Amino acid sequence: MFLSVFDVFKIGVGPSSSHTMGPMTAANRFLELILSDEWPRPAGAHVTALKASLHGSLAYTGIGHGTGNAVIIGLMGEAPDKVDPDRMDEIIAEVERTGRVTPPGHPGYNFKPKDDLVYDKKTPLPGHANAMRLTALDRDGRVLLTQVYFSIGGGFVVTETELLAMQKNKKAASTQKVPYPFASAKEMLTMAASSGLSIAQMKRANEEAVMDRATLDAGLDRIWDAMSGCIDRGLKQDGRLPGGLNVRRRARSIHDKLQEEWRSNRQNPLLANDWLSVYAMAVNEENAAGGRVVTSPTNGAAGVVPATVRYYLHFHPEADQEGVRDYLLTAAAIGGIIKHNASISGAEVGCQGEVGSASAMAAAGLAAVMGGSPEQIENAAEIALEHHLGMTCDPIAGLVQVPCIERNALGAVKAVTAASLAMKGDGEHFVPLDACIETMRQTGNDMNEKYKETSLGGLAVNVVEC
């Protein structure tokens, strides 16, 4: 099994990888399909109009997650990693005003969001909780082409056929040609022992089987620059987050207090925790505001890894750029194993799959740059994931704000604690990471649907919106 570090860490926009980035990408893919020869086009038929329907979790929490807007932006030909977040409102207003989408290279299609974009809560589509259907019609309203896409978490999008193939070929995927195709933590440890390489070195060798070293390093640096830029922007913003909950941004004021404390040399026994928390909150406030973020492994959990990397640079005197690269490679190795064997999607397994996975990835990355052995790294990831097991996804009003912003802060704190605990041991421990991942998968399967990104349970129904 090989999942590139650039599939785990993807630059995009908030607030959600599965509910914003995925649907935007699906709309891009549908536009490509329209222009392709991959469908039986009746002679003389021309696509003149488009329709979109959102199903399952995309329908339930789509408004809060900006899913409809993401579809509109995607149908305008904009991609998550390229679109300017500051221009998105303008693009949506233009489509609403004209009733047309005009992606580059296309003739332009009728698409009135009010009529042609449907949040269908009554018809879940079999296959996955995050489903959407895109349809192309001719001038007489005849359906020419229709395609279902599933947004399976972390910004990944598949068609029905691809989903079936993925489910069937899980085993086949593990034979992809890379030197260390570990599909489980056990295989990872065995390969590390026989090769004498660290997890980061094995992951690097896998990546370098498909790209050269300079491309890999430049890509890793770009990912960290985007993460770091997101922290810095979040620390400068003030005011209330969009969406109607009236949630106040807090990262800036907390950061001001911490800086004052830092300058005055005041003793604070929770110093590291406070810095970790403010970095994570800065990212997730940016995510909630629809800003530029990096999936790590999702948008909802995008604060954990950047916060712990910034903590490493801030508090570890030996920290350097090479360390950041190893950190990201190790974290991606763990994220890939979790995604392959369970899920990183809140709509599939609850928040244990999002913030829990992010915390495990961050703990592993930190243990790696602290000089941990592969066993200590695996132990760090396991501790972090184990103590998120059972965590539900219950965002209030479907917005990725409460509990998500603080949850990332706590995920980062747990990651650092897990790494520290693992580094105090010799790597031998009771619960293997693979068992923990399997437990997360089973717990997610058994979890009531209302706790899986539908906003029909938990905090979402017990806190009165004002």
Ligand code: SF4
């Ligand atoms: S509760 Fe967790 S899984 Fe759900 S939207 Fe928030 S961060 Fe994502």
